[in-house]
Amino acid sequence: DTGVSQNPRHKITKRGQNVTFRCDPISEHNRLYWYRQTLGQGPEFLTYFQNEAQLEKSRLLSDRFSAERPKGSFSTLEIQRTEQGDSAMYLCASSLLVDTQYFGPGTRLTVL
Amino acid sequence: GQQLNQSPQSMFIQEGEDVSMNCTSSSIFNTWLWYKQDPGEGPVLLIALYKAGELTSNGRLTAQFGITRKDSFLNISASIPSDVGIYFCAGQEQNAGKSTFGDGTTLTVKP
Numbered sequence: 001d002t003g004v005s006q007n008p009r010h011k012i013t014k015r016g017q018n019v020t021f022r023c024d025p026i027s028e029h030n031r032l033y034w035y036r037q038t039l040g041q042g043p044e045f046l047t048y049f050q051n052e053a054q055l056e057k058s059r060l061l062s063d064r065f066s067a068e069r070p071k072g073s074f075s076t077l078e079i080q081r082t083e084q085g086d087s088a089m090y091l092c093a094s095s096l097l098v099d100t101q102y103f104g105p106g107t108r109l110t111v112l
Numbered sequence: 113g114q115q116l117n118q119s120p121q122s123m124f125i126q127e128g129e130d131v132s133m134n135c136t137s138s139s140i141f142n143t144w145l146w147y148k149q150d151p152g153e154g155p156v157l158l159i160a161l162y163k164a165g166e167l168t169s170n171g172r173l174t175a176q177f178g179i180t181r182k183d184s185f186l187n188i189s190a191s192i193p194s195d196v197g198i199y200f201c202a203g204q205e206q207n208a209g210k211s212t213f214g215d216g217t218t219l220t221v222k223p
Contacts, residue, residue, distance in 0.1 A: 041216075043213050055209060093154075105154045
């Protein structure tokens with residue numbers, strides 16, 4: 001399967017711990033996006049990369065959040081000092097430039 | 113910022129019935145997208161619309177890009193139980209990276 005993959009699929013952590021998620025985009029796609037989704041709402045944009053450059057960050061991306069895409073392929077999203085309000089589904093998507101975005105299955109984060 | 117109003121919030125229909133849902137925006141979009149999401153999974157693209165007035169079909173699904181570029185609708189004909197899920201509209205501005213999503217329409221199909 002050559003779709004977008006995300007790991008882990010589920011993560012349970014205690015408040016104050018750091019967590020890191022990984023996204024592997026569709027291989028020829030040069031854009032990679034991170035979204036957050038809470039129950040009953042649509043995905044909300046967090047940030048996106050074109051190749052290894054991070055081109056836009058949402059106000060939702062507080063100082064505790066950092067995303068990287070060091071070689072323009074896979075990306076990681078790290079949340080430091082997690083809070084209960086960080087509990088959500090974290091979705092990754094990829095696209096070829098401004099073309100349609102294809103989503104991965106998401107990582108469900110639960111902060112206790 | 114951009115806001116998308118998606119309606120209805122939920123629908124309960126009988127198998128075989130047709131369904132219609134729509135999205136309106138306070139601003140103009142250059143692309144409209146419709147996704148379906150099953151519980152615990154990521155959104156799956158159903159239809160992408162790139163031009164005002166465009167009408168596109170994908171099997172039993174038909175979507176249109178409104179001529180004002182501020183709205184779109186999705187129709188599902190002859191619904192079946194596997195159509196159950198949450199349907200999201202999303203809009204993209206010209207040359208923008210991000211998509212702005214509505215809050216979804218939850219569809220329940222009774223056999």
